[in-house]
Ligand SMILES: NC(=O)c1ccc[n+]([C@@H]2O[C@H](COP(=O)([O-])OP(=O)(O)OC[C@H]3O[C@@H](n4cnc5c(N)ncnc54)[C@H](O)[C@@H]3O)[C@@H](O)[C@H]2O)c1
């Protein structure tokens with residue numbers, strides 16, 4: 001049965017962090033990375049906690065692409081400190097780490113390994129406009145031993161409150177703005193074409209796609225543009241709601257494998273693969289006549305609402321692919337895997353393994369066109385040097 005979950009409550013405007021002043025937070029554990037502490041971003045929260053909480057601790061060990069080991073360290077802090085509230089502040093890596101900690105803690109409660117405790121109230125304050133993790137039940141955690149990225153999807157990982165305060169994104173450097181912004185586009189496009197999409201997810205995905213094409217380049221070239229920052233922050237959240245309900249697709253499965261193997265940022269891995277995945281899903285290289293499949297029609301529809309040339313389904317798909325490559329170029333993102341600086345020999349060595357990982361990734365389930373190891377391999381090869 002198709003379902004659409006509206007969770008959590010979202011407070012969203014510049015300065016929205018002040019909302020915490022009206023809450024009873026009790027003992028608070030902040031989960032974040034060192035940058036957030038060093039550059040006083042966490043201070044915007046602790047200023048409120050100094051008045052409102054009954055004490056707080058900061059766990060600031062988060063690294064990009066968080067590992068299981070890190071989550072276990074964070075779990076230990078929950079067990080020792082016993083917080084009433086967890087506030088994750090940072091990009092997807094900080095929010096996903098906190099989500100992993102929530103999941104592991106909940107497992108201990110369910111197994112009755114710990115008693116007389118409750119799950120903490122969970123607040124997410126995103127500082128990048130990208131993952132939408134503040135409104136999803138997903139968390140992506142890396143296996144510490146083999147670097148494999150694993151996507152988990154559990155309801156306990158839905159935050160209880162998302163605070164979208166675009167003031168928190170004003171310090172994001174252009175490269176991170178670019179990568180995370182294309183992550184938003186990938187979420188929205190995969191949700192829009194997913195075989196689990198519905199009217200509710202479509203409208204959010206559409207809104208997010210339009211915002212990316214209208215505002216991402218502005219946010220990239222002018223960090224100070226408050227409107228562009230706010231629009232991208234909302235777009236990230238809308239795409240998050242769309243994909244947590246509609247699922248993602250092989251673009252994310254392949255990006256998890258590629259990013260995990262070669263330490264490429266999540267958004268950048270998605271960005272490079274996106275044009276090639278659209279070509280695969282639309283079957284543009286398989287037929288010479290007009291395209292008939294519903295996924296190609298959806299891509300063409302997106303071209304139409306973006307005002308791109310779209311006199312036929314085929315032209316619409318081609319226009320979208322071209323527009324994404326142009327956007328990537330303007331954002332200084334390479335349009336091939338080779339362009340990411342990945343050596344061909346190294347790439348070929350792990351190609352088979354990456355393709356297998358991608359097929360087994362949970363995101364593959366939502367892809368509109370069936371994919372097997374061979375088809376994934378072909379997309380990787382095409383994306384390597386085009
Ligand atoms: N849970 C989900 O639904 C979901 C969805 C997509 C991706 N992910 C995962 O999220 C992670 C990526 O998250 P991300 O793209 O937000 O990047 P990130 O959290 O790894 O942050 C990237 C870098 O930007 C810095 N940064 C963050 N906010 C900043 C700010 N306001 N000012 C200056 N610097 C700032 C961080 O310190 C870090 O060095 C990956 O592990 C990815 O797999 C999760």
Ligand SMILES: [Zn+2]
Pocket residue numbers: 131183186187252266270
């Ligand atoms: Zn993503």
